[in-house]
Amino acid sequence: MASEVVGPVRRRALVVGCGMAGCAAAWWLEHEGWEVVLVDKEVEPYPSSYLLQLDAQATRVLRLMGGEEIIDQVTFAAPAMSVRWGTRKVRELKIDGDSEWRLARRSALLSRLFAHVPDTVHKRLGIGLEALEHRSDDVLARFSDGSTESFDVVVGADGLHSTVRRLTLASEARSVYRNGLTHVWINADAPLPDGRAVIASREGMLSLIYPFLDTDQTSVMVVVPVPASTRPDEPMLVARVCDMVERLGPDLRAVAAAARKSEDTKLTRFSQVRLPRWYTRRVVLLGDSAHCIDPVSGMGAHASLPGAKVLAESLRDTDDVTAAFARFEAEVRPFARTAQSITARAVEFSTRAEGRSRAATLAGGVGDLLATIPATLTRRSNRRQAALRA
Helix, strand or coil: CCCCCCCCCCCCEEEEECHHHHHHHHHHHHHHHCCCEEEECCCCCCCCCCEECCCCHHHHHHCCCCHHHHHHEEECCCEEEEEECCCCCCCCEEEECCCCCCEEEEEHHHHHHHHHHHCEEEEECCCEEEEEEEEECEEEEECCCCCEEEEEEEEEEECCCCCCHHHHCCCCCHHEECEEEEEEEEEEEECCCCCCEEEEEEEEEEEEEEEEECCCCCEEEEEEECCCCCCCHHHHHHHHHHHHHCCCCCCHHHHHHHHHHHEEEEEECEEECCCCCEECCCCCEEEHHCCCCCCEEEECHHHHHHHHEEEEEEEHHCCCHHHHHHHHHHHHHHHHHHHHHHHHHHHHHHCCHHHHHHHHHHHHHHHHHHCHHHHHHHHHHHHHHHHHCC
């Protein structure tokens, strides 16, 4: 009797969270031969219509994933910018746009990315993760529907309020940095006059005003100091923001007027996830759940899409998941740490630091940037040596 040929056993991965990091992780792990289960506690996880930014590296990784059609259909080139500042008189610096940087509506981009995940990935919406049990050779996951399943690895890509992080590494209170700043988000039904984005630091607020180039709308996001002990008054903050936008120049008066009438507003708090380590045993965090930089940075896609690729490739090269997780973190952490520091210092410099503390904030940011140079050079050297060995 001919012996039966038994194929290699596929390793199983649970990816928690259907956002950008989760969808990218599911795609890359499936691409590397894993059996993947992708879950999200929300039945419809993409309600927001606010903007996401993809830098050149994130766009490149999306193309490697076969997402050229997504880029063409739901993203548009980042516009030229007008940087404005000044106390009494508004000063302006104009900067050309970069076609390699892309903008997209969050809901449209993430919906298309979710649909792009291969059908061989088991997708389960409306199913929450409730518990994780570490065993000698796997992790047992228990879900909100009462079911349990075992996995070789678990990837927590479930964002700022990560359940995976809370179950395995740290509570939100111990892992999330907040500095008393609040984001005021407004979608205004008026176009920017020349399609040029406006970034402004005035009146103790930092503003990012971007056009929706697929419609005649404008996204207004302003960082405002709000004491931690104070309950934010949304109507008051929206009115304050609109007053400031109106004073940025005559070209923004129509945008400010439309923003006052908008019913599409929300408040969020400036938040960064800061952890000493992103993994434990067979569980690893990815994207915002590991190192949320904050939306004001515009670097979330950079941390999610390339990070998912690095994680899958690290797992491909070894059966030792702990070593793979360590390699992934060593590759991604220098960028995340620098982006967090620069983002936090920039908003704090723009909104509340004065005098000597303002200079110290700026000097600290330069110091953090310089501190990353040795790690960057080491990573590049290691990549060159690996390429030569190959």
